[in-house]
Amino acid sequence: MEYTAKDFKKGQPRWCPxxxxxxxxxxxxxxxxxxxxxxxxxxxxxxxxxxxxxxxxMATYGMNTIHGRAAAIATGCKVANSKLTVWQxxxxxxxxxxxxxxxxxxxxxxxxxxxxLLNNRIYGLTKGQYSPTSPRGFVSKSSPYxxxxxxxxxxxxxxxxxxxxxxxxxxxxxxxxxxxxKAAYEHKGASVCEILQNCVIFNDGTHETVYSKEGRxxxxxxLKHGKPMIFGENNEFxxxxxxxxxxxxxxxxxxxxxxxxxxxxxHCEDNTLQLKLAMMEGPDFPIAxxxxxxxxxxxxxxAVETQIEEVKKAKxxxxxxxxxxxxxIWEVK
Amino acid sequence: MVEIKExxxxxxxxxxxxxxxxxxxxxxxxxxxxxxxxxxSTFPDYPADIRAPQGSLxxxxxxxxxxxxxxxxxxxxxxxxxIAMNAAALKTQYKFAKANATxxxxxxxxxxxxxxxxAFKTNNYLEEMNIxxxxxxxxxxxxxxxxxxxxxxxxxKAMLKSRNMFALGLVxxxxxxxxxxxxxxxxxKFAKKxxxxxxxxxxxxxxxxxxxxxxxxxxxxxxxxxxxxxxxxYMDITGNKATAYGFIAAAEKAGLKLFLGSYPITPATDxxxxxxxxxxxxxxxxxxxxxxxGCASSLGASFAGAxxxxxxxxxxxxxxxxxMNLAVIMELPLVILNVQxxxxxxxxxxxxxxTDLLQALYGRNGETPMPVLAAxxxxxxxDAAYEASKIALEYMTxxxxxxxxxxxxxxxAFKLPNLTEYPAINPPYVPQExxxxxxxxxxxENGVRYWAIPGREGFTHILGGLEKDxxxxxxxxxxxxxxxxxxxxxxxxxxxxxxxxxxxxxKEDADLLIVGFGGTFxxxxxxxxxxxxxxxxxxxxxxxxxxxxxxxxxxxxxxxxKVVVAEQNMGQFAGFLRxxxxxxxxxxxxxxxGQPFVVNELVQAFTKIINE
Numbered sequence: 001m002e003y004t005a006k007d008f009k010k011g012q013p014r015w016c017p018x019x020x021x022x023x024x025x026x027x028x029x030x031x032x033x034x035x036x037x038x039x040x041x042x043x044x045x046x047x048x049x050x051x052x053x054x055x056x057x058m059a060t061y062g063m064n065t066i067h068g069r070a071a072a073i074a075t076g077c078k079v080a081n082s083k084l085t086v087w088q089x090x091x092x093x094x095x096x097x098x099x100x101x102x103x104x105x106x107x108x109x110x111x112x113x114x115x116x117l118l119n120n121r122i123y124g125l126t127k128g129q130y131s132p133t134s135p136r137g138f139v140s141k142s143s144p145y146x147x148x149x150x151x152x153x154x155x156x157x158x159x160x161x162x163x164x165x166x167x168x169x170x171x172x173x174x175x176x177x178x179x180x181x182k183a184a185y186e187h188k189g190a191s192v193c194e195i196l197q198n199c200v201i202f203n204d205g206t207h208e209t210v211y212s213k214e215g216r217x218x219x220x221x222x223l224k225h226g227k228p229m230i231f232g233e234n235n236e237f238x239x240x241x242x243x244x245x246x247x248x249x250x251x252x253x254x255x256x257x258x259x260x261x262x263x264x265x266x267h268c269e270d271n272t273l274q275l276k277l278a279m280m281e282g283p284d285f286p287i288a289x290x291x292x293x294x295x296x297x298x299x300x301x302x303a304v305e306t307q308i309e310e311v312k313k314a315k316x317x318x319x320x321x322x323x324x325x326x327x328x329i330w331e332v333k
Numbered sequence: 334m335v336e337i338k339e340x341x342x343x344x345x346x347x348x349x350x351x352x353x354x355x356x357x358x359x360x361x362x363x364x365x366x367x368x369x370x371x372x373x374s375t376f377p378d379y380p381a382d383i384r385a386p387q388g389s390l391x392x393x394x395x396x397x398x399x400x401x402x403x404x405x406x407x408x409x410x411x412x413x414x415x416i417a418m419n420a421a422a423l424k425t426q427y428k429f430a431k432a433n434a435t436x437x438x439x440x441x442x443x444x445x446x447x448x449x450x451x452a453f454k455t456n457n458y459l460e461e462m463n464i465x466x467x468x469x470x471x472x473x474x475x476x477x478x479x480x481x482x483x484x485x486x487x488x489x490k491a492m493l494k495s496r497n498m499f500a501l502g503l504v505x506x507x508x509x510x511x512x513x514x515x516x517x518x519x520x521x522k523f524a525k526k527x528x529x530x531x532x533x534x535x536x537x538x539x540x541x542x543x544x545x546x547x548x549x550x551x552x553x554x555x556x557x558x559x560x561x562x563x564x565x566x567y568m569d570i571t572g573n574k575a576t577a578y579g580f581i582a583a584a585e586k587a588g589l590k591l592f593l594g595s596y597p598i599t600p601a602t603d604x605x606x607x608x609x610x611x612x613x614x615x616x617x618x619x620x621x622x623x624x625x626x627g628c629a630s631s632l633g634a635s636f637a638g639a640x641x642x643x644x645x646x647x648x649x650x651x652x653x654x655x656x657m658n659l660a661v662i663m664e665l666p667l668v669i670l671n672v673q674x675x676x677x678x679x680x681x682x683x684x685x686x687x688t689d690l691l692q693a694l695y696g697r698n699g700e701t702p703m704p705v706l707a708a709x710x711x712x713x714x715x716d717a718a719y720e721a722s723k724i725a726l727e728y729m730t731x732x733x734x735x736x737x738x739x740x741x742x743x744x745x746a747f748k749l750p751n752l753t754e755y756p757a758i759n760p761p762y763v764p765q766e767x768x769x770x771x772x773x774x775x776x777x778e779n780g781v782r783y784w785a786i787p788g789r790e791g792f793t794h795i796l797g798g799l800e801k802d803x804x805x806x807x808x809x810x811x812x813x814x815x816x817x818x819x820x821x822x823x824x825x826x827x828x829x830x831x832x833x834x835x836x837x838x839x840k841e842d843a844d845l846l847i848v849g850f851g852g853t854f855x856x857x858x859x860x861x862x863x864x865x866x867x868x869x870x871x872x873x874x875x876x877x878x879x880x881x882x883x884x885x886x887x888x889x890x891x892x893x894x895k896v897v898v899a900e901q902n903m904g905q906f907a908g909f910l911r912x913x914x915x916x917x918x919x920x921x922x923x924x925x926x927g928q929p930f931v932v933n934e935l936v937q938a939f940t941k942i943i944n945e
Binding site: 011038039040041043045048055056058059060061062063064065066069072074075076077078079080081083084101102104105304307308311312314315316317318319320321323324327328329330331332333 | 364367368514518521559562563564565566567568569570581582585590592594611612613614615617619621622623625626629630631632633634635636637638639641655656658659663749750752787788789790791792793794795796797798799807808
C-alpha cells in the first residue's frame with residue numbers, strides 16, 4: 001500500500017514557532033510515507049522534553065513516556081514484537097543525560113530501533129538549563145558563569161558503545177533528514193540519527209553555521225558512501241588523510257585532484273575514520289552530514305528469536321504441562 | 334534388635350562449609366521423605382559472604398528440612414538432628430539444635446587448624462560448647478569415604494566431594510528411609526556422569542551401613558509414618574521456581590507471550606534464571622542494564638502485547654517506581670515481583686523481611702493505586718503469580734506481587750497443577766465493532782481501559798505519562814478531568830474482585846485472632862496449632878490479597894475480642910488495616926531480624942496476650 005505524509009500526521013504541534021522540532025516532524029512524516037510501513041505497524045516512543053511531545057503528532061501507535069527511559073521502553077516493545085517498526089525519539093537531555101545508560105546499551109545490544117536524537121544543546125521544556133551537549137563555558141540559567149564541564153559528542157558515545165549506525169542531519173534540511181531517516185530504517189540494528197536543531201528561545205543560533213542552505217554549502221560536508229569527500233560552495237574543497245588525522249585541501253592546489261581525496265566508506269567495520277569524520281567541527285573543518293557509519297551486525301531481537309526457535313527444536317517440552325514433567329515427580333497414592 | 338520409634342515430625346539440619354554440598358544432601362533427604370508421603374518444608378540458609386575462606390565461621394551453609402506425619406507448615410524452629418561437617422559448622426549451627434538433639438559430626442574435620450579457624454580455644458570442642466558426648470555421633474566421615482571409594486580410582490581430592498552423601502546415608506538410616514529413591518535421584522542427576530553417580534551411591538550405602546553397624550552407640554532408629562495423604566503427583570519446588578511457573582502458566586492460559594525484563598538482585602535472581610531456561614515455551618527474558626530498564630522494557634513489552642513481568646527485590650523497586658507509575662497512568666498490564674529482603678538500602682541481602690509493604694502500596698508520586706498480593710508459602714507462589722498476572726491483564730494495571738527471601742528459597746511439596754482447572758484469563762481487548770469510534774481511555778463495564786495492541790489496524794493511539802482527557806485521550810490539564818481520571822483509576826483498583834479472607838482455627842469463639850500476611854503463614858499457623866493443642870481458643874486470618882482488601886476484612890477484624898497483627902516489620906500491615914477499618918486497634922507483634930519467625934516465640938507472645 002502507498003502512503004502519503006498525511007497518513008502519519010495527527011493533531012496540531014504545540015512547539016514554539018521556528019522550533020527545529022517542526023521541521024523534523026514534517027521530515028519524519030515524509031520519510032515514513034516513503035518507507036511505506038503502515039501506521040498501525042509503527043510505534044513511536046519518546047521520553048520527556050520538548051521534542052518528546054512528538055508521538056502526539058503521529059497517527060501511529062506510540063508512547064510519550066517518562067524522562068530518559070524511551071530507549072529502554074522501546075527495547076521491550078521491539079523485543080516483544082519484532083514485527084513493529086520502532087522509532088525512539090529523544091532530546092539531548094532525555095537521551096544523553098538521564099537516559100545515557102539506556103542509549104549506550106541499546107547501541108551495544110544492537111536492538112533494531114531507529115533512535116532519533118534531537119540535539120539543540122539545551123533543556124528547553126524546563127526553560128533553559130545547559131545540557132550534556134552544551135559546550136564548555138556555556139552560559140545558561142543553571143550556569144550563569146559558564147559551565148565547567150565538557151560536553152558529550154553523540155557520535156563518540158554511539159561509537160564507544162559499539163554502535164553500528166550513525167547519521168547526522170540538520171533539522172531545516174528536509175532532503176538530508178529524510179535521507180538519513182530512510183537509511184536508519186533500512187539499517188537492521190540500532191540506528192542513531194543526530195538531528196542538529198535550533199531552540200529559538202533558549203539557545204538561538206546554536207547550529208548557526210549549518211542551519212541555512214548557504215551555511216551548509218560552506219560549512220558542512222555531505223558524506224555519501226563510495227563517493228569522494230568533496231564540499232564547499234563550488235565543490236572546491238576536499239578531505240584527505242594526514243597522519244592519523246584529516247586535512248582540508250583545496251582542489252587544484254598543489255596538484256590535488258578529486259582522485260587524491262578520501263572515499264567515504266560507511267560500511268567499514270573499523271570506525272576510526274568514521275569517528276574522525278563525525279568529530280569534525282568548524283571553523284577548521286566542515287561538519288559531517290549524512291550517513292557516517294552503517295555496518296551490518298546481528299541484531300539483538302533477531303538473535304532472541306533465533307535462539308527461541310533453536311531451543312524449541314532442541315527441547316522436548318513445549319507447554320506448561322510438559323514443563324512440569326521435566327521435574328523429579330513422585331506419586332502419593 | 335533395633336527399636337523403631339514412631340515420630341510425629343522431625344527437623345534435620347545439614348550444615349557444613351559452602352563447598353560441602355549441604356544443599357544437595359538436604360534436598361535429596363526431603364525428596365525421599367516427600368516421596369513416601371511425608372509432609373515437607375525446607376529452608377536453605379546460605380552464608381552472606383561471597384566466598385568465605387574454607388572452614389571459616391562465615392562460610393557455613395545450612396539446609397533445614399522439616400518432615401512430618403501430618404501437615405508441617407514451617408521448616409521448624411530448631412532441629413532434632415544436626416549434621417555438622419566441620420568445626421565451624423558445629424560452632425555456628427549448634428544454636429539451631431534442640432537441647433536433646435542428636436549431633437552428627439565428621440571427626441576428621443575437627444583437626445587443629447579446623448578448630449583454630451572455628452575459634453575453638455581447646456581441643457575438647459564438645460566440652461567447650463557444653464555438648465553431652467552421648468548425644469553425638471562422632472564419625473570419621475572423611476576417612477570412611479576414602480575407604481569406601483578406595484578401589485574406584487577416583488583421586489582423593491574428588492572423593493571428598495562425596496562426604497555429604499555419607500552424612501545423607503547415615504541420616505537415612507536414622508529415619509529408616511528407602512535408599513533406592515536416593516539412588517534413582519542421583520542416577521538421574523548425574524545421568525551424563527555415571528561414575529559420579531556410582532561413587533555417590535557407594536558412599537550413601539556406606540553411611541547407611543555405618544549407622545546400621547554401630548546402632549548400639551547411636552540414637553535409635555526413628556520412623557515417620559504418613560497420616561494425611563492427598564493423593565496426586567508431586568514435585569519439590571522453591572518459592573522462586575513456583576513464581577516463575579505461575580507466570581508461565583498465566584501466559585499460556587492468556588495466550589500471550591511471557592516477557593521478563595530484569596536485573597540480577599538477591600534473592601530474586603532465581604526467577605530470572607528459571608524463566609531464561611524456558612525458551613522452548615517462547616519465554617523471552619532480557620537481562621537489562623539496570624533495574625529501571627528492567628521495568629521500563631517490561632512496560633514496552635506490555636504495550637506491544639505481552640504478559641510482562643519484572644522481578645526484583647526492595648532496592649530494585651526504588652528504581653522501578655517511576656516506570657510503575659507510568660504503567661498506572663497508561664493503564665497497561667504489568668506484574669512487578671518483589672522478593673523482599675532485609676533493608677534499608679543494601680541491608681541484609683540474603684535475609685527475609687516484610688518491610689516493603691508500604692513501599693508496594695504507596696511508594697510512588699501522585700495518586701497511584703496498585704493491587705498488591707503477598708504469597709503465603711513456597712508453593713503458594715505459583716497461585717499468587719497466576720492471580721497477579723490475571724488481575725494485571727484483566728484490569729489493565731500494574732500489580733505488585735510480594736514474596737520474601739524465606740519463601741522464595743524455601744521449598745515444599747507441590748501438587749502438580751492442572752491448568753485446565755485454573756480460571757480463564759480474559760484481557761479486555763477492544764471489540765472490533767468499536768472501530769472508528771474508540772478512544773484510548775474508553776472503559777468496559779468494570780471501569781477498565783480497553784487494550785489495543787500495536788499491529789492492529791484502525792486502533793492506533795498514543796499513551797503516555799501526561800494526564801489524558803477521559804473522552805478524547807488527548808493531553809489534558811483540565812482540573813475537572815484530572816480529578817475524574819484520578820477517581821476512575823482508583824475505582825478500577827477498588828473494584829477488583831478478590832476472595833474473602835478465610836478464618837482458620839476457632840473461628841466462632843476465638844479469644845485471640847492472629848492476623849498476618851504473606852510469607853509468615855506457616856509460622857503463624859504452627860503457632861495457632863500449638864496454642865490450640867494446649868487448650869487455647871485461637872483463630873488465624875492470613876491475608877494474601879492486600880490491595881484491595883477482601884470484602885469481609887472489617888467484619889473479621891472486628892469480630893474478636895483480641896486481635897494481634899504479627900509481621901516482620903515495624904507494623905506496616907497493622908497501620909494499613911487501621912486506615913481501612915474504622916476503630917480497629919490491634920495488638921502488634923513485630924520482629925525485624927531478617928530471620929523467619931520462631932514458633933515458640935510467637936506462642937509465648939500470643940499466650941501472654943490471651944492471658945492479659
